[in-house]
Structures are given as C-alpha cells and as structure tokens.
Amino acid sequence: MARLLLIEDDLAIRTPLIRALRERGHAVAAASTAMAGLRDALEDRPDLVVLDLGLPDLDGRELLRMLRAVSSVPVIVATARDDETEIVRVLDAGADDYVVKPFTAAQLDARARAVLRRSPGGGTPEPALVVGGLRVDPRSRQVTLDGAPVELTPREFDLLHHLAAHPGQVVTKRELLTEVWQIPYGGADKTVDVHLSWLRRKLGESAQDPRYLHTVRGVGVRLEAPRAAG
Numbered sequence: 001m002a003r004l005l006l007i008e009d010d011l012a013i014r015t016p017l018i019r020a021l022r023e024r025g026h027a028v029a030a031a032s033t034a035m036a037g038l039r040d041a042l043e044d045r046p047d048l049v050v051l052d053l054g055l056p057d058l059d060g061r062e063l064l065r066m067l068r069a070v071s072s073v074p075v076i077v078a079t080a081r082d083d084e085t086e087i088v089r090v091l092d093a094g095a096d097d098y099v100v101k102p103f104t105a106a107q108l109d110a111r112a113r114a115v116l117r118r119s120p121g122g123g124t125p126e127p128a129l130v131v132g133g134l135r136v137d138p139r140s141r142q143v144t145l146d147g148a149p150v151e152l153t154p155r156e157f158d159l160l161h162h163l164a165a166h167p168g169q170v171v172t173k174r175e176l177l178t179e180v181w182q183i184p185y186g187g188a189d190k191t192v193d194v195h196l197s198w199l200r201r202k203l204g205e206s207a208q209d210p211r212y213l214h215t216v217r218g219v220g221v222r223l224e225a226p227r228a229a230g
C-alpha cells in the first residue's frame with residue numbers, strides 16, 4: 001500500500017484510475033490543477049505523485065521543476081506523447097518514470113511499485129540492524145559506530161548490510177559475490193578482499209586486530225559484536 005497523489009484534470013481518466021488504484025490497495029488523493037497538486041504534494045507528503053503533463057493552469061513540466069526544487073517525492077509523469085525527446089525532457093526535469101496515455105491502472109501500479117522500491121524509505125520498511133555498537137540502517141543507508149557516523153560507498157554499505165543481517169555467521173566470499181555484487185563466483189574474490197579491507201579501515205580495525213569483522217581463513221568472513229573487555 002502506498003499513498004499516491006494523482007494530479008490530473010481529466011475526469012474521464014481520473015475517476016476510473018482512482019477506483020482501480022484503490023482496488024489495488026493504494027490510498028489515492030487527487031488534484032485537478034497544478035497549483036492544487038503542488039500544495040497537496042507539500043502538505044500531505046504522499047509516497048508518490050502521478051503527474052499529468054497537460055494541466056489547465058500550468059504546464060506539467062513546469063510543475064515538476066517547482067516540485068523538484070522543494071521535494072524529493074518520487075514522480076511518475078503521464079504523457080500523451082511517446083517520442084523520445086519528450087521522454088528525455090521529463091526524465092531530465094526530475095521524473096522517476098513515465099507512462100504514455102492511454103495506460104492501464106495495472107501498468108501504472110507496476111511502475112509505481114518499482115519506483116517506490118528504488119526510492120529511499122520506499123516499499124516495505126526494513127528495520128535497522130544493530131550489532132554491538134554498529135547500527136546499519138537500510139532506509140537511510142546510514143551507518144553509525146558507537147553513535148558516530150561512518151561514511152561508506154554504496155558497495156561498502158551493501159557489503160556491511162549483508163554481513164550485519166547474518167551476525168555471528170560465517171559468510172562465504174561466494175555468497176558475497178552473488179548476493180552483494182550479483183556476479184557469479186570465479187576468480188573475482190580479490191574484489192571482496194579489497195572491499196573488506198576498506199570497510200575495516202572505515203570501522204577503525206584491521207585484519208590483524210579485528211573487532212567486528214573476523215576473517216575465517218579459506219572460508220569467508222564473520223561479523224560479530226566485540227566481546228566486552230575484562
């Protein structure tokens with residue numbers, strides 16, 4: 001279920017679309033002008049905006065630019081033109097995806113779900129993982145160690161998140177390659193080693209003196225909370 005805002009002036013499109021999207025489990029609000037849509041987008045903070053480009057009071061592209069200046073809400077544009085120039089323009093103006101009229105509620109629903117999966121905080125909320133003083137939050141993609149933020153690259157984050165999801169277990173390099181890198185195993189395990197060493201450095205530890213990341217020689221790596229001193 002997502003909270004959708006549909007900005008569309010054409011009742012013949014809007015009414016059946018609202019009904020069909022509600023039947024698919026979404027909470028749907030609608031606005032029939034650009035200015036009402038902008039206000040609703042800012043006040044009601046929907047999960048996703050579906051924006052018709054042909055609105056009576058303002059060009060939809062202009063509204064998209066105004067919205068983008070103040071909000072990162074995902075936007076799917078509904079356009080009557082399916083030429084490449086138009087589509088490139090709306091994507092460049094900050095749309096996350098587009099549908100070409102006439103489109104079905106099923107298509108819009110599928111695209112909405114895909115956009116929401118990609119957006120931070122979208123889709124099913126995943127809880128933050130906590131291992132000792134390490135906190136890995138998949139929604140904000142932020143990591144803290146003993147309360148202090150740790151800056152990671154996207155790949156380092158995915159690697160740490162996968163390990164933190166299996167605390168105390170040995171995770172093999174093969175599994176990391178398929179799950180984190182999504183490439184088949186075969187000679188690329190140096191990549192894993194290199195990323196693990198970067199991750200260790202950012203967590204302020206080393207392979208020789210591990211706290212969280214323990215190498216299990218010839219098998220893989222295990223993430224666990226350091227034992228309390230003494």
Ligand code: CA
Nearest residue numbers: 009052054055
């Ligand atoms: Ca229209």
